Amino acid sequence: MTNDRAEALRAMSDEAFRAELRGWLAATYPDAWRQDDLRPFRRLRGADWLAWVGMLNDAGWRCPAWPQAYGGLELTFRKQVIYQEEMERARTARLIDTGEVQLGPTLMIHGTEAQKAHYLPAIRRGEQVWCQGYSEPGAGSDLASLTTSAEQVGDVFRVRGQKIWTTHADEATHIFALVRTSREPRKQAGITFLLMEMSTPGITVRPIRNLAGEAEFCEVFFDDVETPVANALGPVGEGWTVAKALLGYERVWIGSPALARRALALSRQLLAARGGDAGLADRYAELAAELHDVGALYRQTCDAVAAAGEPGPEVSILKIVASELLQRITEFNVELAGEAAGLTGESRIGQVRTDIAWQYYMARPTTIFAGSNEVQKNILARAMLGLPTG
Numbered sequence: 001m002t003n004d005r006a007e008a009l010r011a012m013s014d015e016a017f018r019a020e021l022r023g024w025l026a027a028t029y030p031d032a033w034r035q036d037d038l039r040p041f042r043r044l045r046g047a048d049w050l051a052w053v054g055m056l057n058d059a060g061w062r063c064p065a066w067p068q069a070y071g072g073l074e075l076t077f078r079k080q081v082i083y084q085e086e087m088e089r090a091r092t093a094r095l096i097d098t099g100e101v102q103l104g105p106t107l108m109i110h111g112t113e114a115q116k117a118h119y120l121p122a123i124r125r126g127e128q129v130w131c132q133g134y135s136e137p138g139a140g141s142d143l144a145s146l147t148t149s150a151e152q153v154g155d156v157f158r159v160r161g162q163k164i165w166t167t168h169a170d171e172a173t174h175i176f177a178l179v180r181t182s183r184e185p186r187k188q189a190g191i192t193f194l195l196m197e198m199s200t201p202g203i204t205v206r207p208i209r210n211l212a213g214e215a216e217f218c219e220v221f222f223d224d225v226e227t228p229v230a231n232a233l234g235p236v237g238e239g240w241t242v243a244k245a246l247l248g249y250e251r252v253w254i255g256s257p258a259l260a261r262r263a264l265a266l267s268r269q270l271l272a273a274r275g276g277d278a279g280l281a282d283r284y285a286e287l288a289a290e291l292h293d294v295g296a297l298y299r300q301t302c303d304a305v306a307a308a309g310e311p312g313p314e315v316s317i318l319k320i321v322a323s324e325l326l327q328r329i330t331e332f333n334v335e336l337a338g339e340a341a342g343l344t345g346e347s348r349i350g351q352v353r354t355d356i357a358w359q360y361y362m363a364r365p366t367t368i369f370a371g372s373n374e375v376q377k378n379i380l381a382r383a384m385l386g387l388p389t390g
């Protein structure tokens with residue numbers, strides 16, 4: 001992408017920018033990749049993913065938040081919000097964006113010049129697909145308890161241990177992982193942020209199928225995996241500080257009410273298919289009012305982030321309310337579907353073609369990933385209410 005293109009997008013008014021992106025998506029985005037009503041949260045993967053990233057790059061729409069120096073659009077936060085809204089409006093598929101959204105900005109802060117030159121262009125072009133190796137069987141919310149070790153032998157680390165719930169590790173070419181390089185009295189110390197190629201001998205990936213039948217995440221095993229010491233991102237032993245830089249704007253996007261809106265659109269169709277029922281219509285109205293509130297909170301939070309220049313701890317509220325509302329709506333849809341909710345796979349309820357169980361199951365993890373809702377409440381209690389840490 002040329003800097004001229006990024007400059008032109010930056011110079012546009014917000015309205016002109018929205019119209020430009022909307023027009024391009026309408027003319028270009030293939031129908032076959034659009035999220036359908038059947039399984040609306042499905043991601044684009046494999047060759048389709050690569051083709052879409054290629055289209056975004058060729059047309060100058062890739063990496064809206066990245067600085068121009070790294071080939072991004074360097075959009076204002078307001079324009080990034082519009083970008084998200086238009087993608088959601090056009091029902092573009094969810095992407096595997098761990099490299100772009102999580103690792104890229106961290107590399108920009110903590111990477112050496114050589115690391116930035118090696119990784120950033122490849123992430124932008126879609127040649128490298130990254131996954132995040134943090135969680136372990138014994139370390140999730142309490143991440144600093146992680147035990148995957150990396151012993152330094154000459155100029156390599158020898159990595160041993162296991163990660164779990166690693167989203168799309170089976171498609172990733174690379175993994176960034178938190179590993180323990182020394183034992184210190186404070187468990188957050190002695191952790192190193194390590195970049196590894198998935199093709200390195202000793203790495204084994206085992207996909208985990210979730211209740212909805214999707215293989216969204218994996219177990220990743222490290223059996224004496226040798227990685228150059230030069231692949232540490234940031235200082236050895238200070239990976240905890242490096243990892244904290246990852247908590248950026250993506251906390252805002254996961255609070256978007258888009259999925260809840262799609263789920264409620266299905267409630268409306270199911271309600272119509274069942275015929276009049278005042279009790280159910282009342283509950284639909286309650287959920288619609290809640291969705292309106294979450295939408296208002298999302299817009300208000302986006303405005304606050306745009307004004308402050310960075311997200312504050314209050315974005316945790318969005319994650320909690322958006323994910324809990326999505327779950328309540330999918331539960332309501334199960335009730336509306338009646339006996340059809342017991343079927344797995346595609347079913348028809350009147351004229352409505354859907355997969356109720358899939359949507360119900362896929363809404364379950366939203367209160368767990370990216371920091372469980374209980375952990376988000378702890379953050380709010382400490383940072384916003386000033387309550388003591390327990």
Ligand SMILES: Cc1cc2nc3c(=O)[nH]c(=O)nc-3n(C[C@H](O)[C@H](O)[C@H](O)COP(=O)(O)OP(=O)(O)OC[C@H]3O[C@@H](n4cnc5c(N)ncnc54)[C@H](O)[C@@H]3O)c2cc1C
Binds near residue numbers: 137139164167
């Ligand atoms: C769909 C999905 C994708 C994921 N993708 C990735 C990924 O790509 N990479 C990765 O590294 N991880 C990933 N994870 C893992 C995720 O980060 C963890 O599941 C999450 O951090 C919770 O950890 P845990 O599963 O070990 O549960 P635990 O930490 O054992 O928590 C169990 C329960 O206890 C509660 N709890 C724990 N501690 C506290 C506390 N201090 N106060 C109050 N309640 C508490 C939790 O809220 C939860 O309800 C993914 C998870 C899911 C569901």
